[in-house]
Amino acid sequence: MNPPQDFSRFIADHVSAIPKSGIRDFFEVVQSMTDVISLGIGEPDYVTPWRIREAAIFAMEKGKTGYTSNLGLPRLRESIASYLSRRYNVDYDPKREVLVTVGVSEALDLALRAIVNPGDEIIYHEPSYVSYSPSIVLAGGKPVSVSTRAENGFSLLATDLESKITPRTKALLLSFPTNPTGGVLSFEELRSIAAVCRQHDILVLADEIYSELTYDGVQHVSLASLPGMRERTILLNGCSKSFAMTGFRVGYACAPAPIIEAMMKVHQYAIMCASIMSQEAAIEALDHCAREVEEMRNDYQRRRNFVVSRLNEIGLPCHSPKGAFYVFPDIRPTKRTSLEFCLGLLKEMKVAVVPGSAFGESGEGFARCCFATSLVKLQEAMNRIETYVQKLGAE
């Protein structure tokens, strides 16, 4: 047998330096077990509405299987522009200001690579989606986190944001409604943040992927719709969460033409274009699926009510999130760390929830539970969590 080889000499230093995602560690433990009820998913449990799937099938039947324009199908860009105008009152020119990407993940990566000079500081709020900080690092930037807190419903306070701004601050990565906390910004809070960004001449990457999933009558306000913000915002959105289309991988970026042009350079050399059948499906979704979205939203809201109510009964304090499909209960009453709590729950009760610490230091003491799963599973999962918490309390 050959001696074990050391491949590290082939791996770039700045990639080696990025820690492995906390979610991936946890995922590997879950993968090794059977019969787990998972509240660890980050996608809708709905299958994509049939009319959207049917549109993709139809596109393939018609032989639409080639590349598209680098910017994306013109017809899709028109649908995106018209959807954003109708829903969020922001207007973009589909010919020059809209870029179709492979999910928001790619759009975010493009945006960062297009704007970051080495050492530029990018502020993002924590607890946050796991890829923000590494994506900033990979683009050569310096991630600067600002904490959000349970007592504020995990919304970002303008004063906290301002305290992190330095002369090197290039951009703010703003993501509301937020994964993993379900936090949203009120209109007033959003206005204050916009004011800070204007005052310090900061660009904003607004990841609004959960914009359709807001509850209790809260209507999402796009940052770009605020006065003086369109010209300093890269709006990122996509079809994954609102239309249950995660596997289609369709996202988009909207921004002033010179910024889109810069992002396009990176996109055309790295990716070429998003898949054409997915783009065809996205047209159907954006043009015709408002009713389906409404039904899913109503259903998510009820499941959220159920989970929030149960977790509070169980003794894990949990604010009722106004957006996304996650609840972020406080597990500190169990006197365990997030990881201890979640590993114990997984091993003893076979319920997977994600340790809050996977989403940054300020997520410690919390756990992310996704309620985009069937009520039957949620009921069983909550019963098991109750048993587990009672057991921990008795120890």
Next chain:
Amino acid sequence: MDALLELLQQDCTLHRADLARLLNLTEPEVDRRIAEFEKAGIILGYQAIVDPGRTDEDLVSAFIEVKITPERDGGFDRLAERIARFDEVKSCWLMSGGYDLAVIVEGGNLRQIAHFVSEKLSTVEGVIATATRFRLKTYKQNGVLLSEPPPVERLPVTP
């Protein structure tokens, strides 16, 4: 539609406590509202959705188009209600278009249904013509797909 009604239509076996949690109501509120729906005749009953193809029982079901003569006072109602009273009739609707009533009839075999149509339905005074079509296979019933593939496995933990 009312959220409580929608939930009950999806699954009427949900417990009161869970209905209350889902809707942010108290249990007595849920009880009171259900009682109101029942009293107002909005909720007519609670039934299981059965796939007849999987039961041991032989069941033949027919969709019958019926032409009837409307009456001076009451139009189609008296005749329609008279037809709907037969136990064999599971559903009965007044329709627009080429015929008047659509009647869904169930029986143990073809003969029973033929008997019902010729002896009962056609002989009702005011019935002008019937056209009987037998069900061959059910693909969707009460919003439930009978050949729904099992849910696709998703990754148990994703960002």
